[in-house]
Amino acid sequence: MSQVDTADSEPRLAADTAIVKQYLDQAAMPEQLDSAELERYRSQVKKLMVEKNARLVAHYYTDSLLQDLAEESDGFVGDSLEMARFGRECDADILLVAGVRFMGESAKILSPDKTVLMPTLDATCSLDIGCPIERFAAFCNQHPERAVVVYANTSAAVKARSDWVVTSSIAVDVIEHLMDQGQKILWAPDKHLGRYIQKTTGADILLWDAACIVHEEFKARGLQDMRALYPQAAVLAHPESPAAVLEMADVIGSTTQIIAAARRLPNPEFIVATDQGIFHKLQQEAPDKRFIIAPTAGNDATCRSCANCPWMGMNSVHRLYDSLLAGDNEIEVDAVLAAQAMIPLQRMLDFASSNRLKVRGRA
Numbered sequence: 001m002s003q004v005d006t007a008d009s010e011p012r013l014a015a016d017t018a019i020v021k022q023y024l025d026q027a028a029m030p031e032q033l034d035s036a037e038l039e040r041y042r043s044q045v046k047k048l049m050v051e052k053n054a055r056l057v058a059h060y061y062t063d064s065l066l067q068d069l070a071e072e073s074d075g076f077v078g079d080s081l082e083m084a085r086f087g088r089e090c091d092a093d094i095l096l097v098a099g100v101r102f103m104g105e106s107a108k109i110l111s112p113d114k115t116v117l118m119p120t121l122d123a124t125c126s127l128d129i130g131c132p133i134e135r136f137a138a139f140c141n142q143h144p145e146r147a148v149v150v151y152a153n154t155s156a157a158v159k160a161r162s163d164w165v166v167t168s169s170i171a172v173d174v175i176e177h178l179m180d181q182g183q184k185i186l187w188a189p190d191k192h193l194g195r196y197i198q199k200t201t202g203a204d205i206l207l208w209d210a211a212c213i214v215h216e217e218f219k220a221r222g223l224q225d226m227r228a229l230y231p232q233a234a235v236l237a238h239p240e241s242p243a244a245v246l247e248m249a250d251v252i253g254s255t256t257q258i259i260a261a262a263r264r265l266p267n268p269e270f271i272v273a274t275d276q277g278i279f280h281k282l283q284q285e286a287p288d289k290r291f292i293i294a295p296t297a298g299n300d301a302t303c304r305s306c307a308n309c310p311w312m313g314m315n316s317v318h319r320l321y322d323s324l325l326a327g328d329n330e331i332e333v334d335a336v337l338a339a340q341a342m343i344p345l346q347r348m349l350d351f352a353s354s355n356r357l358k359v360r361g362r363a
């Protein structure tokens with residue numbers, strides 16, 4: 001069962017695209033620095049982190065310098081599930097979150113006593129934008145018989161209205177668990193991930209209609225041509241990609257699952273359908289293998305991202321330094337909302353630990 005009906009979804013998609021554009025037009029990208037300046041910021045951030053007992057948690061899509069900085073300073077680089085876990089478990093006073101806003105909010109909800117700072121508060125996500133709380137709450141109210149499962153890429157308010165929060169690492173396992181209990185599902189916001197879960201599990205799922213502007217750009221037609229060019233390559237895809245792309249994938253999984261597959265599989269080459277920021281870790285983990293980005297719409301007017309999340313790109317080492325120095329860009333979540341959102345988030349983390357979730361993609 002699906003809520004996505006094309007008659008209604010096309011105008012809504014156009015409206016959402018306009019809103020996404022508005023966000024991007026308003027937000028400034030970080031200034032480009034030369035290598036000496038970058039090095040200077042890097043060592044200053046490290047020094048400040050020690051002085052302030054701060055720890056850096058970075059997503060795989062962020063700038064490679066930020067990923068390296070996190071690892072060399074006892075911080076962490078990972079997918080959104082692991083970032084949330086690390087943030088809660090580490091004993092820092094300040095968590096620096098390099099990623100997008102929902103990641104900072106999840107960190108704050110799970111660690112209310114820690115100060116959570118981000119290099120910029122402008123870094124949002126098209127899925128979060130595409131699921132405003134008023135519309136979402138009305139949708140849930142129309143279907144009170146369904147368990148509400150939301151993707152982590154949502155606002156604190158949307159999480160607070162849900163029964164479960166999931167990331168792409170854990171989504172299929174949680175839905176299978178709910179199916180075993182005979183539950184019907186209401187899923188938001190990513191329709192491609194929702195359809196993928198629906199297809200994999202056979203669950204009765206009502207879908208919200210939003211998408212990731214980065215993954216939506218991957219094109220099955222171009223992928224077919226690329227496969228012919230690289231016959232030895234396996235295709236690794238994030239489940240936010242469109243169904244036609246996922247159908248051609250050898251492995252579908254979260255960012256961590258994609259990295260694990262690249263290490264595990266014997267192929268010398270991989271075509272990767274996710275944000276290009278992940279190539280830094282892929283190359284570190286599988287240095288002898290070759291990674292090729294899956295084709296997007298190309299460099300013409302319709303390519304809005306070309307496999308680079310514009311919001312992840314707003315994180316930079318100098319912005320990180322500025323916010324740590326001044327205590328700026330602090331993530332604050334209303335205490336009542338945070339307590340409500342904590343319940344489904346905690347449920348996800350408990351589920352992950354009790355199932356000792358393996359990080360394998362679905363081949």
Ligand code: 13P
Nearest residue numbers: 079080081167168254255
């Ligand atoms: P992961 O949880 O797989 O890291 O995905 C987060 C995300 O925003 C993908 O676009």
Ligand code: SF4
Nearest residue numbers: 100125126212214309
């Ligand atoms: Fe959101 Fe897509 Fe960026 Fe991930 S890549 S943060 S889903 S816009």
